[in-house]
Amino acid sequence: MRRISPTAALFSILIAALAAGPAAAKRNLTAFALEYRPTEAAGAPKVVLAPELTALPVALTFSDDRRVEDGAWIGTRTDDADVRHDLTATNDVGAWVKDAVGRCLERWGIEIRDDAPRTLDVTLLVLEMTETNQAVGATYASDVRLRVRLRDAGGGWLWEGITSGDANRYGKKFSADNANEVLSDGVAEAVAQTLEVRELQDAWIEGTPASAGADETRARPAVSPAALLAEIRRLMDQKLDVETIVGFVRGRRLTAALGADDVVAWKEAGVPEPVIRAALRLPVTE
Numbered sequence: 001m002r003r004i005s006p007t008a009a010l011f012s013i014l015i016a017a018l019a020a021g022p023a024a025a026k027r028n029l030t031a032f033a034l035e036y037r038p039t040e041a042a043g044a045p046k047v048v049l050a051p052e053l054t055a056l057p058v059a060l061t062f063s064d065d066r067r068v069e070d071g072a073w074i075g076t077r078t079d080d081a082d083v084r085h086d087l088t089a090t091n092d093v094g095a096w097v098k099d100a101v102g103r104c105l106e107r108w109g110i111e112i113r114d115d116a117p118r119t120l121d122v123t124l125l126v127l128e129m130t131e132t133n134q135a136v137g138a139t140y141a142s143d144v145r146l147r148v149r150l151r152d153a154g155g156g157w158l159w160e161g162i163t164s165g166d167a168n169r170y171g172k173k174f175s176a177d178n179a180n181e182v183l184s185d186g187v188a189e190a191v192a193q194t195l196e197v198r199e200l201q202d203a204w205i206e207g208t209p210a211s212a213g214a215d216e217t218r219a220r221p222a223v224s225p226a227a228l229l230a231e232i233r234r235l236m237d238q239k240l241d242v243e244t245i246v247g248f249v250r251g252r253r254l255t256a257a258l259g260a261d262d263v264v265a266w267k268e269a270g271v272p273e274p275v276i277r278a279a280l281r282l283p284v285t286e
Helices: 006-025 093-107 176-195 196-204 212-221 227-236 242-251 260-268 274-279
Strands: 060-065 071-080 086-087 119-131 138-152 157-171
Touching: 060 093, 071 176, 093 119, 093 176, 119 157, 119 176, 138 176, 138 196, 138 212, 157 176, 157 274, 176 196, 227 242, 227 260, 227 274, 242 274, 260 274
Parallel strands: 060 119, 071 119
Antiparallel strands: 071 086, 119 138, 138 157
């Protein structure tokens, strides 16, 4: 039997470790399965609904209207060399979001049933996760935007709006688990923001169009985000309280949904966050 010297054996072990170590420890897998993994961290959305609302089941329909070239695309990450990589899902993105929305509704006491007297039409507009490489670990951020329409048993319009959710966390680099957590939390935040809208709750319970009358609201001309900001600033100049301005915003429609640049501009203009959140939920006339 051939004998191997201790020095040669140690050298072989070191070579094998150097070759396999980086790949085994930190694999940059840019395609992975989406899984519903909401966190229970402080600040996670908590929704308490009136018994009258939770007593009414809802049907759930869904469509994917993201403006992306690849339907499997879910975001980007940077690696150790700061090279940007596209991330894709190995399962159906739309089916995953619909399932996540349904789980959120059930989590907060709403029964989903096909023959329900109310229907929630949910359209996915944006789903994006960004992983940014750090010296140790990585930061994860998600951006989720949904259009939600509530209809009665006959298909009549009761309420509609656009809602958004986001989440941030620090985690391990190249982690599918951390990516799923921020995406799940982003969906949960968007659903929570929708359920907290008083006009939606009233329409859901009473079965009548949202406050002030849906026809009246839809008859008002839609305005651009910039034009609405100008109107809000005039109201702010008159020293009106935040609640009054929020009520004004809820009666408007937009020609385009607020983007990230719009939100930043509104924040820099001193617009209170409750007003910005109300604008993010406004219906959009395409």
